[in-house]
Amino acid sequence: MTEASYPVPAEWAKDALIDAAASDRMYAEAATDPDAFWSKEAKRLDWIVAPTKIKDTSFDESDFRIRWFEDGQLNVAANCVDRHADARPDAIAILWEGDNPDESRKISYAELRDEVSKLANCLKSRGVTKGDRVTIYLPMIPEAAFAMLACARIGAIHSVVFGGFSPESLCNRIHDCDSRIVITADEGLRGGKTVPLKANVDAALDHGDLAVETVIVVRRTGGKVTMTEGRDCWYHECVEGQSTDCAPEPMNAEDPLFILYTSGSTGQPKGVLHTSGGYLVWASMTHEYVFNYRQGEIFWCAADVGWVTGHTYSLYGALANGATTVMFEGVPNYPDHSRFWQIVDKYQVNILYTAPTALRSLMREGDDWVTRTSRKSLRLLGSVGEPINPEAWNWYHNVVGDGRCPIVDTWWQTETGGHMISPLPGATALKPGSATKPLFGVIPELVDAEGKVLDGAVEGNLVIADSWPGQMRTVWNDHERFFQTYFSTYPGKYFTGDGCRRDEDGYYWITGRVDDVINVSGHRMGTAEVESALVAHAKVAEAAVVGMPHDLKGQGIYAYVTLNANAEPSADLRKELVQWVRREIGPIATPDILQFAPALPKTRSGKIMRRILRKIAENQLDQLGDTSTLADPAVVDALIAGREEAT
């Protein structure tokens, strides 16, 4: 396959925050003199005590340490709220769009400061102090932002749990970090349906022996909930009468800011811990440079604050830069498939940041939903969460962006705090499907299974050779697990768990999690590659590919395929698709089994749960494990039913 390339548009090259020459210079400086580079970047924040020690890190077991700006002091909320409220009190911080298109709310920086301070005072009055953990289980409503920032203001550590998680998952997360306080809502509202958040909290608290003393409940829908005397209180009553003055707590740069739980390949979800100074420098820098953010622009990150993308870009990075950030409560297809583009027009969004899975689901509904809207305000598009297949990329570029807007395909992880590999829109020529090049301070390497560093155009395991400010500092309560998970596979390097190819131009192409790589007759095959080939077929909406045991080849390829609304499964179409993949990639990629699936099992953040697909492919139906975190657990039964016909 020949790779398309999109040079930097002339008007971007002329007008960019960072052009190609600046990008090269800054990358070199960050690599050769990190202290000089990062002490300059740290100036983007207001420090109570400016840091003099910049970088003190080692990934070696004997003196393992990750410390950035360690003698600096700052407050994250003061940086995200107060300094903008002082300078531009009436500037809009948050544009909130409800699930129902008739509901919206505008919050200026001055109002944000008042709301955050009132809640911060309320938390203090309930005994929350610096270092305490606060669990936040809220829908995408402004109170979620108030709650996170109120914690940051008083030095409490927030742990946001996505509103789609079950009581059991919530219980585990409250238990692991030992929160004494939970902030929730009566109900969430998504796509016209209610989510029983308060009832879930009640069930979680019934589940286990938890230390929770206080539950603060936002009245969102007015739905009926049970309030437990002495433990539960309404948010609006708690903050009423609280002072709008609350001095931000001075925090050391290395004091914790938040915990965010994320699943690994083994065991319970890990509590990824981020600290204050390095995280905010990284969030602010990447938000500004990657999105080429300029004051006054409207920025919309469509991710839920329950995920890291919502933390770093809806909230911390955007607000640190004084941006106007759009917060959307609903889903892309409600009331209809045009919703995203209506929101873009309504708020004149300049920068849109979303995930390929959302794009594919909208793409299959046809272009008309998009083209009936204007979208003239859009200037830049972003992608995150998984490799973006060229079809989705082209649709995003040509249909959504009318061919005008560069796409920044940003590779990063909960663990990395912010973008790691991404184009800079005024500096980097784009190749659809490639996250392109590392950002300042990021030193990626590709290693083989033995850890040997591979040079040139090659494929390998993606590791990062040195620390960057936004890096996670530990797994909550389990520093040993932190070291073992990320630094023991390839000693001295951070292991990402991703496979990656580097091309002749030094561009990086993420091939998917390494545990998803299939070894067919000794040849490595990226599942993402086969999936990309399948979705390139006009009748295919989505595909997921996993390995399965194969007598001759070691591993065979098992493909699950969801068809577009206009196509019907048939034996002929199955043959056609198998041939198609052979043609697109080569005989090595020929799927051994192709199963038509009405839907794929996805987490509520939209990630395909390959573990389940692998078990079905292996016919280990009694080992499917926990399916409760799926957006729709019923999908699994349909897959099991469809297996027989396919095999």
Ligand code: 6R9
């Ligand atoms: C931000 C986020 C991290 C994993 C990561 C990788 C995949 C994320 C990607 C991408 C290819 C991109 N991933 N962005 N793969 N291209 N632009 O998604 O964090 O939920 O922790 O997931 O997602 O496999 O390792 P997280």
